[in-house]
Amino acid sequence: MKTWGLTFILGLLILLLGCYSEDKDVILSPDNGLHYGLYPNDRAKNDSVSRYLAYGAYILVQPNGSYTLSFAVDSSFLPPVLQLHRITLSENKTRYFSKRVRSLKPVEKEGRWIYSFICEESDPIMWATTLLGEGDTYYQGKVNNVFFEGDGPYSKSFSLNLVVTGLFEETADGLNEKRLASKMLAAFRKSYEGITIDTIYIRHAENHPTATGRYPADEPWLAGKSSDDVMLSELGGWTEPGVYEALDLVLVHRIDQNGILGYSPLFGENLGGGEHSTVVLGVYMKKGNSEEHLHSDRIIETAIHETGHFFGLRHTTSTLEDMRALNDYSSFEDGIEDTEWCEKILFYGLSQKGASKMSDVFVRRPFVPKIYAGVFDFDGCPDASNIMFPYVTSSSPDGFSDGQLDLVRRNLSLFLH
Ligand SMILES: [Zn+2]
Missing domain, CATH: 2.60.40 (Immunoglobulin-like)
Structure with a gap:
């Protein structure tokens, strides 16, 4: 009996210990399409x-x-x-x-x-x-x-690559690539306070180390038409030593969609090339069957705006298309404390139902560009002068708020560079 009792107790102990040491590690895998x-x-x-x-x-x-x-x-x-x-x-x-x-x-x-x-x-x-x-x-x-x-541990500085793609002559105000680049660098330095923009390099797509032959210098490049990839991802990454930290701004003749001045991912992925590493800018804007030649001020303003998206800034007020692209209608504004938002834009979105659907944020599952909205009056919007306002307005933008700059600085520190 004693032996049996002992065996029983031992058995119980082993069972209990077994229970305790049993691998309770449950792996719960994501069970939906990861839409959000x-x-x-x-x-x-x-x-x-x-x-x-x-x-x-x-x-x-x-x-x-x-x-x-x-x-x-x-x-x-x-x-x-x-x-x-x-x-x-x-x-x-x-x-x-x-x-x-x-x-x-x-x-x-x-x-x-x-x-x-x-x-x-x-x-x-x-x-x-x-x-x-x-x-x-x-x-x-x-x-x-x-x-x-x-x-992240990385520096709060970066450089720019202005990647001139296809034929480029001048901006509407007569700037060649060199003058456009130096004006752009000065404007970036002024807007991105607390971030060091080391320099701007001018690159030519026809000389890209791996995309040779695909971007002839004598042909106006229409993003989304001349090739399928509207983001021209293969033009990211100019790998000479020391320029890995540069953000690739791809300058094309125009983006082949009405009213779109530029495109960026919302939160890019890296400064080293490949998918989600480029921002695209047009020298012209498509307007139906014609096109409008853009002033350097507008191209540069667009570059600063799209770069804001690249480092994770949303529009101060979301457009209907942004919300659609991100599959989320609760995020109607950026949530940053010191930026305003504008009710008018929500009404504008609804009034445009059925019109062409544009957002300049090329979301990962794609997000949008700076948009030209024609004659609609957005100037009464309290956020109209913020650089991350989604539409082109008649007033020139004031720049970023402190909250926006803080977000950009934090995200830049995460990007390997
Ligand atoms: Zn935008």
Whole structure:
């Protein structure tokens, strides 16, 4: 009996220990199409992301970036575990594969659950979230006011490459490429306070190290028509030593879409070439069957605006097309405290229903360009003089607010350069 009793107790112990040491590590993969995502330091409302954070929302992370993801505590639930998964896309980008890379518990502070991590990837990459709740299933509590912050170790300086593509003669006010470049550099330095713009290099697409022969110097280049890739991604990355840190501003004859002056990704990915590394600018703007030759002031203003998008700034007020492109109607303004927004734009969007759909933010799942909206009067908008106002107005822009510059500085520090 004694032996049996002992065996029983031992057996029970082993069973219990077994239970405790049993691998409770549940991997909860993203289970939807990753339609919603966050990029660092964005202050917009992002309700759609909040809604899908538990089931799979993407985040864009950079090598050596220090990040926090946080949202409001739901006191009816225990804090969920944040799982982060590295995402790789299939070659035709129709499917993705995920591999869990982090499993994090939050710290609670001022009514928020805060998850901190450092990204140890070697390249910019997409990760996705899931939230593990009680019972090893997707967290069922409310997720509100999600915020994704990041800071990186890289310098607050960068250079510009003005990549002259195809035939370029002069701007409407008679500037050649050299004079345009030096005026552009001065304007960037004035607008991007607290950031050092080291220099501007003039490049010619026909001399690109890997795209030789595809961009003849004697032909006006129409972005979106002369080749399919409106962003001309293959013209990013001029790899001579020491110029890796340059942002590639691709200057074309025009963008072949009515009223579009420039294009940028909303939050680019890198300063080293490839997809999401270029900003596109036209010397002309398409206007129906004709085109308007642009003054250097307008080209430069567009370059500064698009570069704002590249480093993660939204329009002060979202256009209907921006919201559509980002799949989120809660983010009708940029959420930055010291910028205004304008109700008129929402009405303008609705009044244009059925008209051509344009946004200059080429979102990752594509975002838009600076838009020429014709005669509509936006000058009464309190944000009309901000450089990130979505439309061209008759007043010249004042520049960025402190809140916008802070966001750009933080994001620039995340970009490997
Ligand atoms: Zn824009």
